[in-house]
Amino acid sequence: MKILVLTTKYPKENETVAMMYVHTRNKYYVANGIDVTVLNFGASQGYEIDGVNVITKEEFRKSSYHYDILVSHAPNLKHHYLFLNKYAEDFGQMVFFFHGHEVLKRTDIYPPPYPYVKQSRLSFLNGIYDTFKLGVWNRFFSSNYKKCHFVFVSQWMGEMFRKYVSLDERTMEGRMSIVYNSVGSMFETLVFNGDKKKKYDFVTIRSSLDGSKYGVDIVTEIARQNPESTFCVVGKGEFFLHNPPPDNLIWVNKALDHMEIIEYLNDSRCALMPTRADAQGVMACEMATFGIPLITSDIDICREIFRDFGNVGFINNNDKSADVLGLLSLLEKSRGEKNQRFFASNTVGEEVKLFLTLVGMEHHG
Incomplete structure (x- = not known):
């Protein structure tokens, strides 16, 4: 099974540990026989880390690719949505992992900052941007729901998705999983x-x-x-x-x-x-x-x-x-x-089972 993982940043040896929770998953996938390629929107050139191949958007564009599943972690508009808008039809199955503010209205959920933390003068625009962002995802998921699966790192996160992205319940039926992040x-x-x-x-x-x-x-x-x-x-x-x-x-x-x-x-x-x-x-x-x-x-x-x-x-x-x-x-x-509860076998192990199920559905669909 081949999967393409979309991420805004990614760990690189001696440089950054950004989005380590994605890398932890990918290493487990590789150990379980899955061929993983990461498209790191923040990379200027490709590299390899712990057996995981990391490519740039440019390298993806030039490659002749076939992947069984597209995985998108913490999808945003700037990178993920623009990519999906262009390439979604090339993928039979798409799995979206939601980790936090990407499908929340931040002004509703997060407490006001400490007084000494400088607020951008544009911070009041966060609420306006979030409303726009949630509307964009609602339209995208409503149009592509038949090949989407949504994974939330907690029940609470799933409830927030329902509240803010407000997809039709029938659209969500059978397409939601709760899988907690694993511990080190x-x-x-x-x-x-x-x-x-x-x-x-x-x-x-x-x-x-x-x-x-x-x-x-x-x-x-x-x-x-x-x-x-x-x-x-x-x-x-x-x-x-x-x-x-x-x-x-x-x-x-x-x-x-x-x-x-x-x-x-x-x-x-x-x-x-x-x-x-x-x-x-x-x-x-x-x-x-x-x-x-x-x-x-x-x-x-x-x-x-x-x-x-x-x-x-x-x-x-x-x-x-x-x-x-x-x-x-x-x-x-x-x-x-x-x-x-948070051991890899009970968390990332469930993700591997989900991928196998989705690929099986695709081949029998």
Whole structure:
């Protein structure tokens, strides 16, 4: 089976780790005998990474191609739509993966930014653009629905798609799948060491501290309310330059690789990962799968994602005096078997099955 994967960016050795969640999937596909080519709209020349062939739009145009399935990750208008408008009829099956804001009205979903984050003077146009974007996708999917399949990284994401792209329910019938993002392989195999002497009571790890949806202000307030506990926040950004942390909060201004993340988790009693909005929140899923007690926000998406995790507890984002220590002592008592919900076999494995089903339908159709 040959698939073409469309993506706006893609990892390149020693250069970028952009859209790593797409590469993680592709490596699994290759290991399962699927021939994968990635069309990276951001590449100026082709390259190979971990057995995955990456090409440019120009190289695609010049090639004589045949693919069983076209896969589009986080489709946007600028690249994906223009490509699809030109080439959609050349593909028998198209699978669209929705990871976040690409089918949302951002002004409805995301919280207002922190005051110090400079807003583009054009930011008010986001709402207008999103309305236009959703209308374009509605028309495209309505015209091509017979060969489209839609994959959402959470039930919540699927509901948002229904709400905002508002396709006819009959159009969607039998064409929707919920497949969660998988966690990094070492979170599958390694287990949290609860017995090791701890440096921190609570650790928060974020790729960026400046997005208000990541709730670093919530963590800071909880630290203030619990001066006897030690908090560690790891991540790059300017938040603490504008909001000096209390004495019991240590800020580590760096980005971590997987091995470093595991070291910080093993040095802590609990992961504190509040959020105001997310399509899934892979980092928190990795922590919960690893086995550390995790405290996150009591919002719909988090309830869905962690519904069967005994080591996860929930707090109200607006409760400044949330009893995180009381919650932690309950979570520490509930150590159980590793939860396999986000293992590759239960996530990307389902995508492979979907592709095989679609190709089978095509050949028998």
